[in-house]
Amino acid sequence: MRGKLRGLGLFKEGIMGFIKRDWKPEEADKWTKEDWIAILISPLAYATLMVGLALSLLLLKVGFITLGLGIFLTFILHWVIDPKLRAISEEYEKKQREYLERLEKIVKWRKDE
């Protein structure tokens, strides 16, 4: 039992180590492997949710399995990317005002020419 728990701990540590979930804003601004994992999982989640639901409505076993996989992938996707998106959003909120001012200047293009 203890060996199993230790194994689970190592597994968790491995996953936790591979997927970064504690982001500083300047780190989150860069494109990292977490983004690429989201990019890979996301279309698979869509496909399995769509096909899985249709087949589940026909009460087919393969449908329930596919739908279950879709829900699992959706959960993993959010687990991987959400901490990063939160950090990006917090950092960007601070800069937004400055960028909006620049945007308004660009709108008045005649004046700047």
Place this chain on the structure above:
Amino acid sequence: MINFSLLDWIWLILYLLLMTGCGIIFYRLGKRSEADFFLAGRGLPWWIPGMSVYATHTATDTPMWVSGVIYKYGLRGLWYTFFSAWCAISAFVSARIFRRSLAYSQAEWQSLRYSGLGAELLRGWMSGWGSFLNMFILGWVGMAMGKLCNYLFGWENWVGLVIPSLIVAVYVLSAGYWGVVMADFQQGIIALFVIIFSSLWGMGVAGGPQGIIDKLSKMGELWRINPFHFSGFFTGDFPVAWFLTMIFIAVLGGFGMGTSIDWYAEAQRIQSSRTVRDASYSIWWGTALTLTRNSFWAVAIIAFFVLNPYISDQSKYEMAWYRIAFEHLPAGFVGFLLAGIVAIHFSTISTHLNLGAVYMTRDLYHHYINPNASEKTLVFAGRISTLLLLIGSFIYGTMMEEITKWLIFALWIMGAGMWLPNILQVIWWRFNSWGYLSAWIANLGFSWLVVWVLPSFGIIPELPDYLQFWALMLLTALVYIPVTLLTKPEDMKHLAKYYAMTKPIGFWKPVEREAKRLGLI
């Protein structure tokens, strides 16, 4: 013709009052500024624009189109609807980049990404094209409602085109985008409930899940419930080559901006979200809901096939979902179903009225005509633009139905050659405005050649649509890649500012170095 009971009319009238009430409630918020009238002040939590994404992409003609592909191809037809999966990647790539740019529209984004004369030409072209495109969609979707009203009540087509759009105009004119998204939120919930209920009811009428499978088995049509029933690699009506091309276009298109016609409506939802995270989730969940909605429709249409097999007339089997719903729901529920259909129609019309007005107001009026306009003037200009689009859509819808068919085809074809440039402008710093402009022009010419002119003279055979895509993509690249490399790159200072603002993905090393040198990052 469908008979309406008193309860049916009550459902419908209550719903119409609820929708127009939205305009009155959010009138004060909508008139505060241009940002409020077009983006709800950029302060929405993800689930409001997310529901709007779903509601907007559930139009009156959508069940007809889905019915057409599912009735013909069985559950394989679900892959035709998978085009909206561009949001799978876009939610985490281009939506993030676009939200950080803060541009109101795709046309405005062009002047942030590019600089100088090329950027201005692109912005002018895209704003004009965006205004026209929205008017075209309004006329087209409006006519679909006209035909539905003709089927239900025997009214002339123009009645269904004009009356619902006028009701929508009440809340779009008064509250702008605030009215659009808040009404969309209610419309999305109502429409989702109606779709699920009617589809499950239809399945029940056909004998339930097991009954449908048994009947398909007896008919020798069990392949219809296999989403991967391919007809060969290159041959037949559902080849693997088509499937792979579709997955390639849909999924990788998420790296770009404008790779799907739906991008332009989504862009407004992305900008109206309060943070980058909200923007990502709004389009991810809105699309997830859209795709799973298709699953409900699909099984209901399979049920319709069991009840009405082997209809060969496309215009008849395209009504499959409407028919299974209207012909079998009990009295009192038909009005509720119609309220749901009105909901999906309203959400599409309201979106395109407001979105078209963004291009006319922000990109044409504010940018070129009156750069120093006050917020009050801009909101007024927004309302006038909305009105112009409305009138234009009536004229368009009633008089140009045949041309519309050509335009739908032309839009698809134009999308083929522009698919890669729309990605390159996001991921490659060296791609410039002249390359992008030349891609538009070259694609237009090659589309006519490959699709119509050369096959009609027997110079090349008529190609299946997936081969047309690859041909147009390669031919157009032969023009815009040399044009890009033979013209100057965009101004480095301008690019560095864009880089610091949006942090784009891909090949941006020289620009990153410049941004660091200028102390921007």
